[in-house]
Amino acid sequence: MNSELLKDKKILIVEDDLSSRLYLNKILERTGAILLNAGDGIEAIEMVTDVPGINVILMDIQLPVMDGYTSAKKIRELGLDLKIIAQTAYGLSGDMENILTSGFDDYIVKPIYSGQLIEMLESCLR
Numbered sequence: 001m002n003s004e005l006l007k008d009k010k011i012l013i014v015e016d017d018l019s020s021r022l023y024l025n026k027i028l029e030r031t032g033a034i035l036l037n038a039g040d041g042i043e044a045i046e047m048v049t050d051v052p053g054i055n056v057i058l059m060d061i062q063l064p065v066m067d068g069y070t071s072a073k074k075i076r077e078l079g080l081d082l083k084i085i086a087q088t089a090y091g092l093s094g095d096m097e098n099i100l101t102s103g104f105d106d107y108i109v110k111p112i113y114s115g116q117l118i119e120m121l122e123s124c125l126r
């Protein structure tokens with residue numbers, strides 16, 4: 001599914017679970033987006049610092065080394081113009097407040113479906 005809006009956009013996938021990471025890459029590689037990957041919150045910050053022009057971060061919440069909340073907060077402190085979307089397994093169970101106060105623009109609840117993910121990324125970049 002090629003996407004005019006996602007084509008050549010830089011998307012950073014932050015996910016520690018390898019099969020989930022492969023799954024997200026598989027969905028998004030068909031859109032023509034440029035995909036980057038990080039496995040924990042510190043790696044995500046390093047990637048954002050090292051690679052210019054990242055448009056969207058798809059950030060898992062439960063991550064080793066540094067969790068998604070802390071990582072998102074620190075990335076926000078860099079003052080870059082990018083969107084951060086949380087991927088959460090918890091749905092609406094009290095994590096919402098944390099998500100909204102940590103600097104995320106939006107969230108998506110796992111399990112993540114391809115159509116829903118692409119739609120969300122498109123509306124986020126529109």
Ligand SMILES: [Mg+2]
Binds near residue numbers: 017061
């Ligand atoms: Mg995780």
